[in-house]
Amino acid sequence: MDTTSRGAEGRPTIGDLGEFGLIAQVAREPRSDRVQVGPGDDCAYVRVPTGSVLVSTDLLVEGRHFRRDWAEAYDVGRRAAAANLSDVMAMGGVATALTVGFAAPADLEVQWAEDLTRGIVDEAALVGAEVVGGDVTAADAVTIAITVLGESAQSPVLRSGARPGDVVAFTGRIGWAGAGLHVLARGFRSPRVLVDAFRRPEPPYEAGPVAAAHGATAMIDVSDGLLADLGHVAEASGVAIALDAAAFEVAPPIADVAAATNVDALSFLLTGGDDHTLAATFPASTGVPDGWTVVGTVVEGEGVTVDGAPWEGAGGHEHYR
Ligand SMILES: Nc1ncnc2c1ncn2[C@@H]1O[C@H](COP(=O)(O)OP(=O)(O)OP(=O)(O)O)[C@@H](O)[C@H]1O
Ligand SMILES: Cc1ncc(C[n+]2csc(CCOP(=O)(O)O)c2C)c(N)n1
Ligand SMILES: [Mg+2]
The missing domain is CATH 3.90.650.10 (PurM-like C-terminal domain)
Structure with a gap:
């Protein structure tokens, strides 16, 4: 355990807990019957009046997931969309719509943001999905938070179905x-x-x-x-x-x-x-x-x-x- 990440008065931090410890904490919250699959898989699966929808969110943070000196904005967009679309694919589904949360410092060139959008739109088009909304805010690091919706022709394939002999x-x-x-x-x-x-x-x-x-x-x-x-x-x-x-x-x-x-x-x-x-x-x-x-x-x-x-x-x- 990384003891250098201790919070005030030695209280544990999320650095102590770790990514998966933190997720396990959120996953313990109770959920209603409409949630067919909750936290813990590549997508959630939620019942709606007309059927069920797959949904997943993925965050890309500059310096953690991409570097602007390593990739063009267009490719960052392609990758941001791919990271989300692939979670729908992993349930056996097909993505239909994306919303894009975008945060960046004020001095980011407009062209960078435009190229990013083009990359997201082009990647989504590979599966017939579209960008339908999002949010923009100022931030110190470029951050892209995409939520994807999708549908599945059959029951989604979960992480939990592997059986001895497979x-x-x-x-x-x-x-x-x-x-x-x-x-x-x-x-x-x-x-x-x-x-x-x-x-x-x-x-x-x-x-x-x-x-x-x-x-x-x-x-x-x-x-x-x-x-x-x-x-x-x-x-x-x-x-x-x-x-x-x-x-x-x-x-x-x-x-x-x-x-x-x-x-x-x-x-x-x-x-x-x-x-x-x-x-x-x-x-x-x-x-x-x-x-x-x-x-x-x-x-x-x-x-x-x-x-x-x-x-x-x-x-x-x-x-x-
Ligand atoms: N802050 C959070 N609140 C609720 N659920 C979360 C949170 N962070 C992650 N999860 C859930 O935990 C599970 C594991 O998340 P993780 O990001 O490792 O998987 P993933 O989305 O498949 O990752 P990737 O997109 O990299 O394939 C997912 O079901 C995800 O929805
Ligand atoms: C600049 C830079 N440094 C390191 C990596 C490697 N990396 C970062 S997050 C991740 C797992 C998936 O992310 P998440 O679990 O957040 O969905 C991996 C393999 C990268 N992509 N870019
Ligand atoms: Mg996944």
């Missing part, structure tokens, strides 16, 4: 954005393909509903890192997940960066965040849809292991840690 799989690019961030943080701008993957993730939007229709038992978008996000699935489902390192194929640019910076290439795939791709579990009998790679199995127990042991390296992303 297979664990992912689809889309994994580790690319994390490797891009690693490169940028060391002052480099290449390999370009990795830096671009960080700047503008490409969530496999159609894969969410396809996986749901295929019978996915649990699903999550990979934003904190595969191990961390599968950890959320394991915890919510009351199971353990056993990954097989040999099942992961390391893409050449990731292998190059790993070799050049003396890092285990697998760590990018297991702990890199920001890809906004999908991980899911499927019954062994149904197998996985096209384009998914099986990387492990669901077993009795708790936690996530790689080749039978807990991952020794750094974990995924967690605020305040």
